[in-house]
Amino acid sequence: MTAAAPRHSRRGILIPFIIVGLLLAAWTGWWFYLTRQIEVRLAAQVETLRQDGWDIRHGPVTTTGWPFRARVEVPLFHAVSPAGHGVDALELVAEANAYNPDKWVVIAPRGLTLDRAGKGKVAITGGGARFSISHLRDRFRDVRAELIRPIFTPHQGAEPFPLASAERVEFYSRPHLTDGQQSTDQMDVLFVLTDGRGRPGGPVAGAAQQGELSLRLEAVIGEASRLSAGEDAGVFADWTRAGGDFTGVLGEVKAGETRALLRSDRLYARPDGRLQGQLTVAAEKPLAAIAGLAGSNSGAVDQAGAVGAAAATAPSGDRPLDLTIRFEGGRTWLGPFALAPAPKLF
Template identity: 30%
Template sequence: MTVAASRRPRSRWGLFIAPVLLLILAVAWSGFWFYATSQAEVAADAWRAQEAKSGRIYDCARRSIAGFPFRFEVQCSGASVSLVSQTASKTPFTAKLDNILVVAQVYDPKLVIAEFTAPATLTDGVTQTSFVVNWSKGRSSVVGLPAVPDHASIVFDDPTINRVDGSVQVPVAKAKLVELHGRLAEGSSRDNPIIETVVQIAQGSIQGVHPLLAEPFEAGVRSKITGLKDLTPKPWPQRFRELQAAGGHIEIVQSRIQQGEMIAVAAGTLGISPNGRLDGELQMTVAGLERVIPALGIDKMLEEGVPQATLDRVAPGVKSQDLNNLFGALDRAIPGLGKVVKQNANVGVAAGINALGTESTLEGKKARSFPLRFADGAVMLGALKVAQLPPLY
């Protein structure tokens, strides 16, 4: 037998094995991707139904899923959120958003990133007051889905809030940057979780409340919330009731506010009274307090007369007529004395606040340390009532 006769034709099947396997893998991957997207829609619908039972109703005018082959991209156009029974007053609140894009990678489905397209319109269901919220960039990230998130963040660049007054938008608030971060610090989502939150505001300002708040400020607050039973969806008033019944509290671990030369830091613990209002005490240290007092305009307020509503807020029990009569009596006794007292009111108030605490140092500057008390929603600076907070439930 010759060498040529002993040769056999080579099989060509080996040339097709790799392409066939690749085709099978592509078909299998495509089936997996489409099955996963259908399951994602089912999970999203189940989550929306669960949230609706808690008074938070989410909806999309148009929803689509794309991103094949390695991503899930969910587009929600004409998004809306209706909040019902989320506050003590049970005031309904609606937010409408142009578009939300939610992205997850196939290989890491527990990390979900979302981008929000401005503007958003917020409407108070009782007064029908509307606000327009704008931003240059809005995004969020959630870790831990589809279970209850372990960590969540939301960040807005250049946010602004304007109140709609007819055809005019009136500025309400703005900032260069707003960040909110939350994470599960201890426990589990289903058993006594402890939540840690961080809020950061850069170059924030609030218009129309007081000239002092219209000046840009920097703020940062880190807190821990204890006393929650779990993190299952439920209305916030119900969650606050559970926290109060369990003796839970909100610990302000660290906070700092700076506005010009004024710097304030505070830390302490706040609980919830049986009436649903904040109770507790923060220890504050403030540098540059003498710069804040004149900005409050106390001398001008006294010169123009003190409204009873203002006295009820800052000095309960003092009558406006009595105070005005006092200044009139001073002027009658010694002409001009009442005016002198009014013009030096800021000095007296500053001295009174300085007497509340102790001398201290903050970031190399002279400062005062004193307690800021919360008594059933009333915010007290010594014996002076500076604010009244609404109930949480």
């Protein structure tokens, strides 16, 4: 009689599949919990902003991305701050890693429309708009915003926009570090404009001699915790009243044939929102930019002052020249010549 062959247990084969199934079930439960929390917190944040005076409306929110991402799609987004500044988007899409939802990336795949308080709307189309925010648990987050090959088109009846298009527009902010540690109430900011092209006849086109304008500007913002998007007068209003300022201002400008390095120890805003302080400028071929500015047909440019400044700098020819630009009394001054209104923060 032949002995029966031993039967092998299949339990060992099933155990890995059971473990994988349990892990998958646990991860799926976490993903649904996470996405539910995202929707709840988003709704709560919208309600808080509405109570602060914001006008926010949007279509039905959908959340997808299982298993490794949380993807939130918000159609027909509309938001206007109490100060009147706002944004509209046919669609916003936000994504984060499900295993570490501390960094979010938001894109507007179909463009944006900016509402400038009192100045009208301007549509932004082109290669795309991207916004990211990380370190959500820190006092100040890391923020990055980027427009890729944007085209700026003012709506009918709106005031002109200085730029017609650009290769790239970028903005970055992060907590300021002192000796490797985050400072108590300071924030680093950086603005970069690459190959901007001004609207025909405007001040940017004039200063760039119908060429391109590139700008890199960085600074440290003091009293950063007083920046408040809920302010009726704008994000900088309460900050100005608290003594907020820009320090360590460094910049580099390329406008057509003109090159300049900018530096300021301190700039701040007047109660009316106009910038106050002075910039030292080490410029190459400044006459070209000033003469182009004087020749623009923008109502914001003081034509007589720009012509006078061009005449005053003409003897320097193409030699490098050290200049001082003052923001004073709500105007921008080069020596005794008023060029234009000072930049307005709110």
